[in-house]
Ligand SMILES: Nc1ncnc2c1ncn2[C@@H]1O[C@H](COP(=O)(O)OP(=O)(O)O)[C@@H](O)[C@H]1O
């Protein structure tokens with residue numbers, strides 16, 4: 001199995017607090033679940049991978065290349081896309097515009113071309129619209145008719161879908177999903193599980209790291225699970241292995 | 256078929272109506288102008304509630320060539336309409352110059368959501384550079400204008416690069432400081448006239464024809480202002496077209512994404528520093544060229560044309576017209592220029608009256624006369640999509 005992403009003894013300190021502690025992690029062509037009690041450093045770890053935080057120590061390798069010190073936009077350009085724990089779409093922009101932002105890293109038009117070669121600029125946008133609508137249809141066809149409405153008017157489950165669609169529309173190699181089912185009811189959670197499964201069905205060339213509190217989600221879609229506690233990796237393996245682990249049980253019960 | 260002709264003429268009539276309303280504002284007394292504006296606001300507000308505005312946008316957008324033709328004809332005929340009243344032409348020219356500055360400022364306010372408090376400094380940078388080079392160095396005003404534009408961009412990079420690392424209040428403070436330093440520098444630099452300004456700025460020339468000579472057209476004598484009127488409005492058309500293309504491109508979208516959430520924007524692959532700096536530099540370029548033209552038009556520039564209050568007026572134009580809406584920004588600039596000129600009769604109370612008019616309009620239309628809209632990419636296919644709520648309803652930061 002080819003490694004897609006690998007971290008080597010990554011740590012980050014916030015003042016006196018070590019939010020991620022000496023973390024060795026790797027992912028290949030698979031879906032890996034990242035679990036752990038609240039405050040165990042899961043979101044912080046994704047922020048390190050996507051370049052929002054720089055680790056205090058340790059390195060991050062993506063496709064064998066050291067990306068530790070790259071800024072977020074270059075990491076996105078390399079092929080790592082993400083969603084956020086608190087749904088962060090551009091609320092004033094339409095669904096379509098949010099989707100087009102997901103394609104930004106694949107588009108080429110510079111400001112100069114936008115002004116002086118507007119036909120090639122609009123051709124690129126047109127292709128982007130087609131691609132965006134195709135992916136939206138994949139998640140929820142009803143969204144297509146609402147493509148020109150501001151995201152503000154859309155219910156939460158669909159906002160989550162749009163955020164995931166925005167992350168995958170630009171054909172990333174690795175997608176980071178931060179609690180995609182938070183705030184959804186069980187019916188909606190089931191739909192979300194299917195939606196995430198769809199990503200892999202569309203292309204097996206997408207690896208996924210998913211942070212999740214709902215263990216049914218973890219058990220149904222992940223191939224491997226990593227459990228964090230206080231920034232440290234305390235268990236790793238299939239879901240049933242990790243679920244049986246004594247450390248994991250005490251972390252969840254005690255934490 | 257009949258429906259098409261009907262829509263065609265309806266589009267033409269609405270554009271004509273807008274032109275006529277603007278002409279009435281331009282040529283009549285303050286009270287009449289204010290009544291016209293009030294009427295327009297009522298129509299806009301009622302129309303928005305009944306979703307008529309959306310249809311008008313579409314009507315005008317579908318018949319672009321016709322409407323642009325009507326507007327061009329209106330500008331072309333303006334010198335004949337005003338019947339030798341050069342002052343009205345002067346107002347129209349200033350409205351065009353200010354519109355260019357406001358369009359540039361809108362890249363920052365409407366695009367990346369950062370208020371630059373020093374547009375008048377960039378405007379002044381263009382004016383002083385071009386005036387100095389052509390008066391003291393004997394450079395051709397055309398080349399001077401180009402240098403003015405370049406120097407404004409340089410100022411944009413020098414100030415924008417460090418300031419844009421931090422956003423919000425910090426950037427505002429830096430630009431306010433820039434504005435104050437700029438006026439102080441001018442007052443204290445005798446080599447560019449200090450507090451006395453630069454008089455005797457030469458005008459543009461094309462093959463020996465000076466822009467400051469009247470033109471005779473078919474037996475009718477037209478004042479020299481028509482040269483500048485046409486020059487300014489041709490430029491305004493080009494700059495508005497460029498602004499509109501940027502707005503509809505991935506660049507404009509990236510600006511809006513940064514305005515909404517810089518971290519999310521960065522995670523979509525947008526280079527925050529470069530993209531924001533671009534908004535700053537393009538804005539500076541617009542202001543710089545407008546300032547240079549202003550100097551060569553009036554032949555005199557002084558520090559009072561480029562001070563902090565002028566900057567505030569530019570900001571008001573963008574916000575009152577409607578941020579991130581190209582026609583809105585131009586409308587805001589044109590209306591405020593006209594109101595400002597008409598308030599000259601009030602001399603002492605001028606600024607007070609100006610403020611009152613602004614406050615009243617903004618209370619009634621807090622998002623500006625023509626608010627920011629959802630981007631529409633393919634006019635033709637659009638009918639398939641639901642069109643309600645095309646106006647952005649929520650507040651942006
Ligand atoms: N920017 C920050 N500054 C200071 N502390 C932070 C910051 N981000 C996260 N933390 C702390 O790091 C710890 C891990 O947080 P987080 O990664 O959000 O946990 P979770 O596993 O719930 O996603 C928490 O104690 C949190 O308070």
Ligand SMILES: [Mg+2]
Pocket residue numbers: 042043044085
């Ligand atoms: Mg978290």
